[in-house]
Structures are given as structure tokens and as C-alpha cells.
Amino acid sequence: MPAAPTPGSRLRLTALLAPPLLWLTLAYLGSLAILLLSAFWATDSFTSDVVRTWNTDNFHELLTTPVYRTIALRTLSIAAAVTVVDALLALPMAFFMARVAGGRWRRPLLVAVLTPLWAGYLVKAYAWRVMLGEDGVVGAALAPFGLHGPGYGTTAVVIVLAYLWLPYMILPVYAALERLPERMLEASADLGAGAWRTLRSVVLPAVRPAVLAGSVFTFSLSLGDYLTVQIVGGKTQLLGNVIASQVTLDLPMAAALSAVPVVLIVCYLAAVRRAGALDSL
């Protein structure tokens, strides 16, 4: 049992916690609040000056203009696709690393997963632009099979985003699988379950929270991304691009638009929390 806090230790605790709390409320939540507030302002359409008259026109326009709905749905689907692709890639990879590969292999594999995180985001995205181009490696590799590369577009965006965020999915899943006690797998085998049954009834439930935790990263990072789309997206337009193109011209509208991913993430976090994924974070 911990000792009751003395006045001195309480003071120290307050001093310790005050700066981060101040940061969280003022700088972090404060800026979010200002962002939401400015969504209720208007813009002088000629000079682009922000006019501080309270109105809900921006949200009205956001909800009634079909193109914004299309873009929001497209962004959502791409984020979902990236998450699914990453989960499908990460599960076998993490399983191999945690349960199959011996100690000698585990470390190099872990390093291999982490290395891409050291390279700059833009460098990686531009490398993919070169690879996916008309005369790039991807096209050349597929040519003998009579196939074409995906070119620039939504497929390319999903591929590149999935590549960029994969480590964020592998690491939590790997951690969960490593913690999974060997005897549970043995018990499953003793009870007569095959490999498939063990995977479905023992392994998957055990890593589900980890996959969901990883998906918070892949999903939210994809939802807000706009650079990858600019580089390999061809003519694809996502929420981030629309916000970026509005931000200098019509700040209130850009603020209203950025409320969309915020709402989507909050909903996603709520859903994931109910599934118990955040307990393991």
C-alpha cells in the first residue's frame, strides 16, 4: 500500500504535472477550439480577409454540396483500405517474428521493420512515385505477365500509405503475440485443435486489441494525409488536399472541412474503445 501523500509530495506532483497539463489544455485543446470557432466565421470573397460574423453557412455548405460528401467518403474508404491492407500484412509478419523465428532472426527482422521509419516521409513517397511511374520498376516487373502497373491514382495512394504506416501496425501486433503464453497454444493443441482452429480461437482474440490499436494509427494518419496524394495520387483529391487548397483562401471553410476528419476519428476512437483496444495502449 502506498504511503499517504504528504503536503510536500503533493506540491511536487502538482509542479510536475502542471506544465504538461497546461500544454494540453492551452496549446493543444486551445488551438483545436479556435479552429472549430473559426469555422463559424465568414470570409470576404475578394480579399480573403476573415470576417468575424457568426454563422453556420460553412457547415451548411459542407453538408449540402455533393462534392464534399464524395471526397469525405473517398478519404474514409482509402483510410479503411490502408488499415485492412496493413492488418493483413502485419499479422503473418508479426506472427513469424514473435513465434516462429528464433532469437537469431528476431532482431534483424525487427530492425528491418523499423529501418523505414528512419528515412524521411517525402523521400519514401517520391521513391514510390518513381517506381509506380510509366517506366518504373513496378510496371517493368509486371510486364512479363502481361499486366500493367496501377499508375498514379487511388490504388497507388493505398499502396504507398500502407507502406508508410506498416511499422505502426506490426509493432503492437508483434508485442501482443510475444506476450501470448506458449502454454495457451499447447493447451489448444492438447485439446485437439488444428493450426487453423488455434489461430481463430486463441491467437486472433488475443491480438485483436493490438490490431485495433495499430489501426488507430494507420486509420488516423491516412485520414489526414495529403502529401502522398499529391505525389502519387494522380488526379485524386482527398479531404487533406481540399483543406490545404482552402486554407490560405477561405480559412473558415478550411476549418469547417477539418472538422470532418476530427469527427470521424472521434467516432472511430469511441468504437475502438468499446472493443477494448485502448486498454493495451
Added chain:
Amino acid sequence: MRKRKTSAWRSAAAICALLLTAAGCGSGNDDDKGGHAPDKLGKGEGKVNIIAWAGYAEDGSNDPKVDWVHPFEKKTGCQVNTKTAGTSDEMVSLMKTGQYDTVSASGDATLRLIASGDAAPVNTKLVPNYKDIFPALKQQPFNSKDGRMYGIPHGRGANLLMYRTDKVTSAPDSWRAVFDDAARYDGHVTAYDSPIYIADAALYLMHAKPSLGIKNPYALDQKQLDAAVALLKKQHKAVGEYWSDYQKEITAFKGGDSVIGTSWQVIANLTQAEKAPVKAVLPKEGATGWSDTWMVSAKAEHPNCAYKWLDWIVSPKVNAQVAEYFGEAPSNRKACAETAAPDHCAIFHADDEKYFQRVHFWTTPIKQCLDGRKDTDCTDYAQWTRAWTEVKG
């Protein structure tokens, strides 16, 4: 929608009026907005803050051979701080901060800066090199108001039609190639990624559909804008990607991802230098283009150094250096004798007024129709921006 805008205009006007009264110059005269041009210059303030397009204020950090900032600092004692802006919209918002003294604004930004009072009129008498500027660049609708210049012209260029000679075999001479015939190059057409590109469609419609009655590609009423948007949506199906970064355009043409689309002369030159078979032409309909102007902020803290910079950047030698580095037609006629490549001015048609008569320079679309129509309202830049989002879908 319309209602909101009028009320926004009204409140903006009210705020402006209040500010003007507070500033003690509220004579009610619209011309007072944006401050006065100085009558004479004083000593340099030792510092000048610049907003420029990439390549306009080189200090040798990109290429040690390209440096006209340090000689300026040495000569005038004005320390240069450069902020490079990527788009006209960014320039406009940076100028609003009041932290900058001068900006190299294009025609789609200048009117907005004049209207918001962020740019001050310029006393051209205090810029000795102004007298050598090509007359066709002076007193243009995008750089002057009521006969007063709001800046010093820097250089100009056209938005050309560029194509891969190996993939586009019948040499195009019309914008039809990227609009009505775009499907021929399905997935390999490219277009400039900005709302101002709507003017390119309008320019084509001026010739292809005279019944629409478009006189000026920047003065479109709602019906004309809808027609341009419909054309752009049709083009969208054949577009491989849009570009705004010129490096991206070069690699796209080099790799064959783009085979036809809008371009600048500088991009054509650089792509050719990388051994890609491309050609750029000015189609028979003419083209849109840009003409840049160095403007002075109404809130400039270092106006004397700003004027010194204005004079420096259009002086024959420096104007030639910038024009060659960036790939554009210089604005100073004496610059043509100073370029390293003797045919630079010929390639960029610097003194070819016939050529530039076919170029419709970027101008901010505004409510009052720029073509002089009084019976209707035109669509403004905010509407163009929304339309552009819709085109891209």
C-alpha cells in the same frame, strides 16, 4: 449564399471604414486605402523583408553562380530576408501579416492585394529603371488602378501547350487537343492545378463556342462558368494528374506519365535538357499567361530598402539574370543585351508585343465583370475555387 456574401462585403466595408477612421486618414476617399506612395526616399533602414516566387531572389544558396541578393546587400546595406511562397494565395495571406515590405505578385494576386489595402501605390519616379520597362507592361489592369501604378513589372510568360513529340504525332496547334480531343490521350493529359486554370477552358470556349459570348476569360457570368466547368469535368476523365510544382511536371513528361498539357517555357527547356522529346507551342487561340509585379506593402516597415530592391531587381543586369534563371521574358528592355544566352529575349518573345497580345494575363476574377458588362454579375475567385474543387471531384 448570395445573402451571406453581401453581408460579408458590408461588414468588411464597415471594418475597413472603422480602421481608416482610427488611422486618422478616413477622408472617405477610396484611394486612401492602402496608404500613400512616398514623394522622396530616405536612407535605407538596413533591412528588407521579401515574399518571392522560387528563383526570384537567389542568394547563391541554391547555386553559387546564381546570386543577386548579396551584391544588393553590399551596395545598399539593406539586409534581405526572403520568404519563398508556393502559390499566389499564399502570397496574399503572407502579405496580410504586415511583416513583409515587398512581394513579387502575379496578376491573380495583385488586384486582391490592392482591394484589401495591403499593397500601396508606387511612385515610379523613385525607381529610375522604370523608364526602361516595356511600355506594354505599364498601366495594365492587373498592376494599376485609376492611372496609378501599384508596382514595378518584373517579367512575363505564357502558359503554353506542351507535348511529347513521340507520343503525340500530329503536332497540335489548338487547345482542342486537351479539351474536346483529350480522350485521345486518355490518362496522360495534364493541367495546372489552380482555380485560375478555369480561364484556360474559358479561353478555348471563346473560340469553340462563340455563342456563349465570352469576351474575357477572367470575366465569366454564372452560365459561362458552368460551361467552362462542364468542359473541365469532361477533361478530368482523361487527366492523369494535375501539376502545380514544376519539378513534378518535368518528371511526368520525362517518364511519359504526361504526354500533353499546359506548361511554361522554363519547363519545356528543362525537360528538353533532360533529353525528353517535348515541344511547347502557343496554340492558335492564344493562351493564358502571367505577368509579375513587385509591389510594396501598405504597412512596409522598410519602405526605403523596398524601393531600392524594386529598382535593383528590374535593373538591366539583374533583370536579365532572373529572367534567364527562371525562364521568362524580362521586363526591362535593356536586359536583353545583358543575358548570357544572346537569343534569350527572342526565345521568350520579350519584345514581341504581337505574341503577348495573344496572351491573356492572369487577373483575379471579381464580381464586376472585367469585360465591361454592366447588366450582369460575374463570378468571383471564391466561386472559382469551389468550382475547381468540384471539377476535381
